[in-house]
Amino acid sequence: MRSEQVRPVAVLVDAYTSGNHLPPAFARLGVDVVHVQSTPELMTSMRLPDLTAYRAVVPHGTPAETAARLAEFEPICVVAGQEPGVELADELSELLGLPGNGTALSRARRDKYEMIETLRRAGVRCADQLKSGDAEEIVAWAEQRGAYPVVVKPLSSAATEGVAVCRGPVEVRKAAEAVLGTVNIFGERNDEVLVQSFLDGEEYMVDFVSYGGQRHACGIWQYRKRLDGTHRLYDRDSVTEPDAEPAPEIIAYMHEVLDALGIQYGPTHAEVIVTPQGPALVEIGARLSGGVLPDFNDLCLGGNQADMTALAYARPQEFLDRHAGRTYRKLTEASQIFTATTLEGVVDSLDREVIAEIEALDSVHLVVPKLAPGSRIRPTVDLYTATLVVWTRHDSVEVLERDYARIQELAERVYRLHPESEPAA
Known part of the structure; x- marks a missing residue:
């Protein structure tokens, strides 16, 4: 069939969120895309x-059925979106x-x-840990270990969903019980929960692309998180x-991680903490970073993970x-900012004048409000409940800091709540 095709085909599986950057990236290289979803219904x-960006959408089926359908396109690759x-x-x-x-693996x-x-x-190098479906067993492990804080989180999640930093048995029990029996953002039931030793140090986001075990480091970003109760926002x-x-040390460590996990192809997005003993992995995803913004990354880093x-x-x-x-390459100072809220209720409207004021700041590249009118706004506990994402870049660190402070001042004014909404207690 390839002889009849003008363009080759790449298969993308579950190209949600940042996976939407992959179809145009392949298109720029003359490659069409076919979409496959891992679930009967879209998430x-x-x-x-x-x-609409795909040549075809293959219906959900068994892996063997899906592979047989995809074989007709003679694809060059299958990539997790x-x-x-x-x-x-x-x-x-x-x-x-x-x-x-x-x-x-x-x-x-x-x-x-x-x-x-x-x-x-x-x-x-990695954390100590235990998984269990019993909250009391999780508490017992933390108590026996005798070193707080510890981190409690789901076995499979993203964007700090369900992650809690706990300083004692009461917080551990509460965090474990809050995860067990729930369903995560991917529609998976949390029948077990994970507890890990706390990795003390600065945290970094590390993005790579690999092919045949040969790799390119697409970006290393230092996280700034703040602790709000048991949540690291x-x-x-x-x-x-x-x-x-610590970038060269992180890169060397990540090669060890990728080799150990058998990741020889494709994009990866990792979170690493540089402890006094050296870098240690928090977690890694074998897919694009959720924060990739191709035109912004091109300006700041000289390239982007989707195109790579x-x-x-x-x-x-x-x-x-x-x-x-x-x-x-680091071409300029740059930050991605996430704003939090204490508001709770239903969004009635967005204040476009406030958004315009943020957009007019010297360093601002893009502002993305995460909620629309009619959406429920809740106090922020993870990345999914952040209210704004703002990408900023400037040659001056001072300008970035000034604009960051102003964004935080303005963020809570972006959303107008329905009159019947009650403020969070």
């Missing part, structure tokens, strides 16, 4: 894929005989307990210099020759 808890699609992408690429990470690339245990078996992240410590992923699969030799073994 409305995330930003949906724009299905977002976290739920990681395991199916591994299986489909294996069934179709395409470059991929294989299925042997697929679970370790999704399940946070298996992820860390796989690192431990490989001798890679995203505040902002700032781009780091790739040639200055498409290049690796569409033109692997070009990727290897131009980018493998190299890193991003």
Whole structure:
């Protein structure tokens, strides 16, 4: 069939949220895309894929059925567009005989307990941990260990959903019970909960693209989070210099992590804490970063993870020759800012004048309100309940700091609540 096709085809599995950047990235290289979803229905808890960007949408089926349908397109690759699609992408690429990470360690690339245990078996620095479906067993482990704080979180989630930093048994029990029996953003039931030793140090977001085990570091951003009760809220992240410590140490550590988890192909998004003993993984996703914004990343880093992923699969030799073994460049100071709220109620409208004032600040590249009229606004506990995302860049750190402070002052005024809404207690 390939001889009849003008353009090659890439398969994207569950291209939600930032996965929406992949169709245009492949299109720029002359590659069409086909979408596959890992569930019978689309997951409305995330930003949906724009299905008009695809040559075809393959109905949900068994992996074997799906692979048979996809074979008709003679695809060049299968790529996970977002976290739920990681395991199916591994299986489909294996069934179709395409470059991929294989299925042997697929679970370790999704399940946070298996992820860390796989690192431990490989001798890679990582946290102590326990998983259990019993909150009392989680409490007993924390008490026996005798070193607080500890971190309680779901086995599979994202954006700090359900993550709690606990300083004693009461907080541990409450956090474990808050997770057990719930359903995460990906529609998966939390029948067990994970407790881990607290990794003390600065936290970094680390993005790579790999092909055949050869890698390009797309960006390292230092997280700024603030603790609100047991929740560590995203505040902002700032781009780091790739040639200055701790970036080289983080990059070297990440090669160990990626090798241990069998990630030889595709994009990855990791969170790493640099402890006094050295870098240690918080978690990793075998997919694009949720924060990638291609035009912004191009201006700040000289490239972006979505285009790099498409290049690796569409033109692997070009990727290897131009980018493998190299890193991003820091072209300017830059931050991504997340605003929190204490409001609770229903959004009646957005104050466009306030948004315009934020957009007019010297460093602001893009402002994205996360709530629309009719949406319920709740006090922020994780990334999903943040109210605004603002991308900023400027040559001056002082300008960035000034604009950050003003954004925080204005953020709570962006949303007007329905008159019947009650303020949070």
